[in-house]
Amino acid sequence: MIVELAILLPFIMAAVIPFIYRRFKKVHIGWLVLAVPVVLFSILTTYIPRIVNGQTFTKTYEWIPSFNISFTTYLDGLSMIFSLLITGVGSLVILYSIFYLSTKESLHHFYCYLLLFMGAMLGVVFSDHLMVLYAFWELTSVSSFLLIAFWHHRKASRAGARKAMTITVTGGVAMLAGFLTLYTIAGTFSIRELIADVGIIQEHALFIPAMILVLLGAFTKSAQFPFHIWLPDAMEAPTPVSAYLHSATMVKAGIYLVARMSPVFGGHEVWFWAVAGVGIITLFWGSFNAVRQFDLKALLAYSTVSQLGLIMSLFGLGSAAHALGYSQESLLYTQATFAALFHLINHSTFKGALFMMVGIVDHEVGTRDIRRLGGLMALMPFTFSIAVIGSMSMAGLPPFNGFLSKEMFFTATVDILTLNIFSIESFGLLFPVIAWFASVFTFVYSAIIVGRTFFGKLQPERLEKPPHEAPIGMLIPPFILVAVVVGIFFFPNVLGRNILGPAMKSIYPSFPTKELIVDISPWHFNTALLMTIGVIIVGVLLYRSLPKWRAVYQLFSQKYTLNAYYERIIGFSESKSGWFTRLYMNGNLTYYFIYIYVIFVGIVAGYFVLSDAFVWSPAKDSAIEYYEFILLFIMVFAAVALLFTKGRITAVLLNGVLGYSVAFFFVIFRAPDLALTQLVVESVTTALFLLCFKFLPDLTKENISRAVKFSKATISILVGATVTLIGLTVLHYEKFMPISTYFEDSYNLAGGKNIVNTILGDFRAFDTMLEVVVLFIAGLGIYTLIKLKAKKGETDIEN
Amino acid sequence: MKINDVILRTVVKAVVFIILTLGVYLFFAGHNAPGGGFIGGLVLGSAVVLLYLTYDIETVHKGMPFDFKKVAAFGVLLATGTAIGSIFFNVPFLTQAAREFHFPLLGETHLSTVMIFEAGVALTVIGTLVTIILSISEDE
Numbered sequence: 001m002i003v004e005l006a007i008l009l010p011f012i013m014a015a016v017i018p019f020i021y022r023r024f025k026k027v028h029i030g031w032l033v034l035a036v037p038v039v040l041f042s043i044l045t046t047y048i049p050r051i052v053n054g055q056t057f058t059k060t061y062e063w064i065p066s067f068n069i070s071f072t073t074y075l076d077g078l079s080m081i082f083s084l085l086i087t088g089v090g091s092l093v094i095l096y097s098i099f100y101l102s103t104k105e106s107l108h109h110f111y112c113y114l115l116l117f118m119g120a121m122l123g124v125v126f127s128d129h130l131m132v133l134y135a136f137w138e139l140t141s142v143s144s145f146l147l148i149a150f151w152h153h154r155k156a157s158r159a160g161a162r163k164a165m166t167i168t169v170t171g172g173v174a175m176l177a178g179f180l181t182l183y184t185i186a187g188t189f190s191i192r193e194l195i196a197d198v199g200i201i202q203e204h205a206l207f208i209p210a211m212i213l214v215l216l217g218a219f220t221k222s223a224q225f226p227f228h229i230w231l232p233d234a235m236e237a238p239t240p241v242s243a244y245l246h247s248a249t250m251v252k253a254g255i256y257l258v259a260r261m262s263p264v265f266g267g268h269e270v271w272f273w274a275v276a277g278v279g280i281i282t283l284f285w286g287s288f289n290a291v292r293q294f295d296l297k298a299l300l301a302y303s304t305v306s307q308l309g310l311i312m313s314l315f316g317l318g319s320a321a322h323a324l325g326y327s328q329e330s331l332l333y334t335q336a337t338f339a340a341l342f343h344l345i346n347h348s349t350f351k352g353a354l355f356m357m358v359g360i361v362d363h364e365v366g367t368r369d370i371r372r373l374g375g376l377m378a379l380m381p382f383t384f385s386i387a388v389i390g391s392m393s394m395a396g397l398p399p400f401n402g403f404l405s406k407e408m409f410f411t412a413t414v415d416i417l418t419l420n421i422f423s424i425e426s427f428g429l430l431f432p433v434i435a436w437f438a439s440v441f442t443f444v445y446s447a448i449i450v451g452r453t454f455f456g457k458l459q460p461e462r463l464e465k466p467p468h469e470a471p472i473g474m475l476i477p478p479f480i481l482v483a484v485v486v487g488i489f490f491f492p493n494v495l496g497r498n499i500l501g502p503a504m505k506s507i508y509p510s511f512p513t514k515e516l517i518v519d520i521s522p523w524h525f526n527t528a529l530l531m532t533i534g535v536i537i538v539g540v541l542l543y544r545s546l547p548k549w550r551a552v553y554q555l556f557s558q559k560y561t562l563n564a565y566y567e568r569i570i571g572f573s574e575s576k577s578g579w580f581t582r583l584y585m586n587g588n589l590t591y592y593f594i595y596i597y598v599i600f601v602g603i604v605a606g607y608f609v610l611s612d613a614f615v616w617s618p619a620k621d622s623a624i625e626y627y628e629f630i631l632l633f634i635m636v637f638a639a640v641a642l643l644f645t646k647g648r649i650t651a652v653l654l655n656g657v658l659g660y661s662v663a664f665f666f667v668i669f670r671a672p673d674l675a676l677t678q679l680v681v682e683s684v685t686t687a688l689f690l691l692c693f694k695f696l697p698d699l700t701k702e703n704i705s706r707a708v709k710f711s712k713a714t715i716s717i718l719v720g721a722t723v724t725l726i727g728l729t730v731l732h733y734e735k736f737m738p739i740s741t742y743f744e745d746s747y748n749l750a751g752g753k754n755i756v757n758t759i760l761g762d763f764r765a766f767d768t769m770l771e772v773v774v775l776f777i778a779g780l781g782i783y784t785l786i787k788l789k790a791k792k793g794e795t796d797i798e799n
Numbered sequence: 800m801k802i803n804d805v806i807l808r809t810v811v812k813a814v815v816f817i818i819l820t821l822g823v824y825l826f827f828a829g830h831n832a833p834g835g836g837f838i839g840g841l842v843l844g845s846a847v848v849l850l851y852l853t854y855d856i857e858t859v860h861k862g863m864p865f866d867f868k869k870v871a872a873f874g875v876l877l878a879t880g881t882a883i884g885s886i887f888f889n890v891p892f893l894t895q896a897a898r899e900f901h902f903p904l905l906g907e908t909h910l911s912t913v914m915i916f917e918a919g920v921a922l923t924v925i926g927t928l929v930t931i932i933l934s935i936s937e938d939e
Contacts, residue, residue: 672833676825680841684928687848691935752913753831760835761913761920762895768837769878769916772923776875779927783868786934 010119021108030098037090077502117143160233175217222254239359267322276316282309314340339408366464375458395446401488410528443539836917840924871926878919
């Protein structure tokens with residue numbers, strides 16, 4: 001029960017906020033929102049003991065049974081880790097944002113989007129059904145889009161939001177295709193059933209395509225190379241959003257998916273190399289590029305990319321144990337996964353603190369550019385201590401939690417060399433080597449964060465505001481995080497036994513849980529420690545000599561960056577699709593009529609000709625009365641006269657004659673509903689035409705060539721002929737069953753005697769409902785087109 | 800030049816009520832006789848348009864201070880709302896219910912939830928019609 005509530009509560013709150021935010025003029029509405037994650041976090045923690053005992057919590061609601069879609073929630077160790085991160089970091093971020101965002105901002109939008117995100121993210125980690133997971137997954141992309149573009153008056157915000165959306169949703173669609181492929185293989189959307197059927201799935205020919213499609217979704221979401229380019233641009237979002245979505249939670253959704261699906265896909269060579277390989281490349285590329293950044297947030301963005309790569313590669317290395325099956329030897333490789341989960345938590349703590357620290361600097365000083373910052377240590381002592389602890393943990397130094405997980409990462413990359421499958425002997429050595437180099441750069445950029453911001457010379461003239469310490473409310477959340485950073489270092493096994501162990505069980509269902517838990521010792525001596533010492537020595541040297549080797553980055557041409565390729569692809573598709581659209585949407589109404597009529601004649605007349613369905617049997621028709629001839633004559637006269645009119649008013653009146661005559665025919669043929677409708681619609685449209693005429697120029701004679709005239713005449717005659725022939729045919733058409741008999745019993749079926757109305761309001765009510773919606777949208781469209789267009793001389797509000 | 804429209808004004812004053820009555824009649828007649836939400840809404844809407852054509856916008860607005868966009872939006876909500884409402888009674892989407900009721904004075908009356916649905920249709924039609932005609936005529 002509680003799990004569904006956890007998903008629903010943020011959505012409920014998001015729905016309530018627009019109605020009550022007006023009452024929160026003096027008090028920051030964030031205080032109310034803060035209750036949601038705090039309550040959820042506290043309730044979830046009470047489940048930890050039962051999860052440790054191996055219990056899981058499942059609940060199923062039928063949603064769309066005809067499509068085999070059910071809303072199944074599933075709480076186990078793995079979803080526990082993520083849900084604790086989502087609600088825990090969420091609480092701190094909301095507390096932080098109360099002080100970060102002033103009440104002048106459109107806070108109701110902000111918290112509405114943030115809660116939407118929280119609910120969607122909880123939905124992702126708690127869903128057992130792949131389709132439901134996909135829906136929540138895309139909802140996180142949408143809410144991330146809205147949050148990045150929160151300051152939508154800035155061009156960079158909009159561009160960043162669009163880029164993030166384009167890349168993650170493209171990956172999401174690939175993932176959907178992957179899920180559908182899995183469904184065709186195994187016939188189920190349930191993750192747990194997929195894991196149970198793993199034997200069948202791995203033998204199937206579509207196994208590799210499904211795996212690659214699912215990985216595309218995970219890699220785009222988790223900003224893995226080469227899809228990482230959206231994450232630095234997403235930093236245009238307000239800092240609390242960057243701390244929450246783009247470092248602690250949303251970007252970890254891809255990692256969650258990899259972890260969740262590894263019992264299904266893990267154990268295959270392609271999975272091992274794809275996940276570990278892409279991860280380790282991302283690790284290096286991210287940390288290498290972080291060093292060149294001048295904007296602190298951009299630096300943190302690249303560092304997040306790099307750390308996500310680290311976690312991803314660990315999951316890849318850990319998947320080797322799936323291939324070997326349970327044995328004492330394969331337990332060695334599960335330690336990589338353990339390290340991945342451990343680092344996942346550690347990264348959220350220190351990176352969250354660092355983002356908040358950068359937000360404080362930006363907020364109190366007015367800039368995040370390290371060329372303008374410096375010497376803030378004495379002025380902002382608390383912020384400084386947060387920065388030191390966060391950076392040292394990120395660089396992998398003791399006594400902080402990053403040290404432990406970084407050491408375990410080094411160990412895992414060394415241990416994998418003993419593996420004797422997956423042709424590890426050819427490229428395996430690259431893992432520890434790349435990991436070591438990447439860690440050196442990690443050390444360098446961590447040093448840059450602290451060194452360039454807080455040491456050096458203060459340059460007050462280049463800062464926007466006189467620097468001073470932040471309000472206490474902004475300091476509390478990062479302080480809680482750094483306290484956790486230190487706490488985990490001294491008591492890592494509390495976390496290991498209670499949180500990480502149960503999650504390991506979800507990833508390795510066939511292994512005994514007890515043996516999956518690694519005993520982490522803060523004080524140790526092994527190869528990994530030697531590697532860390534090497535990192536520190538080389539890192540310090542590189543940081544000292546940074547100005548000398550910075551020129552290395554100039555070697556990369558601006559033309560060949562991934563961003564340039566992205567821009568080129570987007571520009572190409574925009575210009576080509578624009579060209580194609582302009583080809584037929586040329587703004588000339590005559591052409592649009594031609595398209596409509598040619599297609600109409602083509603399909604309708606084409607069908608009747610091909611199926612030889614035209615029927616001509618006047619003998620069966622009833623005789624034509626003289627007054628029908630009179631009406632017909634009037635109509636023919638009006639139609640022909642319409643062709644030769646010079647004025648618009650005459651044309652409209654003649655058109656009205658046609659319409660009213662049709663209404664008379666309806667009367668004669670005893671269709672009062674149609675006649676009534678026709679009469680009123682005709683009157684209203686005539687009035688509408690007359691209204692519009694004051695905006696139109698007089699009719700002028702067009703100079704068109706004989707060929708065009710001829711083709712227009714042909715189309716007109718064809719349309720007329722088609723309609724006439726079909727009208728004559730349908731009376732005796734016998735290829736389909738007539739449906740009119742079905743409606744005759746309307747009083748018993750629908751409670752009404754008027755068949756026309758029971759069709760509208762009951763038998764075909766769905767059509768009516770949608771027509772009403774369409775009508776409304778059309779009305780609003782006309783209203784906005786006319787009322788909201790820019791007045792002459794007025795510039796666009798954009799920018 | 801001011802157009803002399805005394806005749807139009809005088810006639811419209813009387814005719815509008817006839818049209819409005821007809822519209823209401825058509826709306827209620829719809830279930831068992833010609834009429835219904837769409838046609839009723841259209842007739843009511845055209846009566847409003849007729850008023851706007853005869854008198855100026857301010858005068859009519861004083862008598863009928865509605866925002867017709869909101870009328871249309873409310874209509875859509877009503878129509879979709881009755882459709883969704885049926886789910887809560889554990890019957891498929893858009894299922895309508897009908898029953899005979901006995902009222903004092905009125906006698907046996909046949910009531911149906913289609914009526915609410917049709918009211919939504921009628922309101923949307925009125926609202927959209929007036930919105931479109933007003934925005935076009937107010938455009939410079």
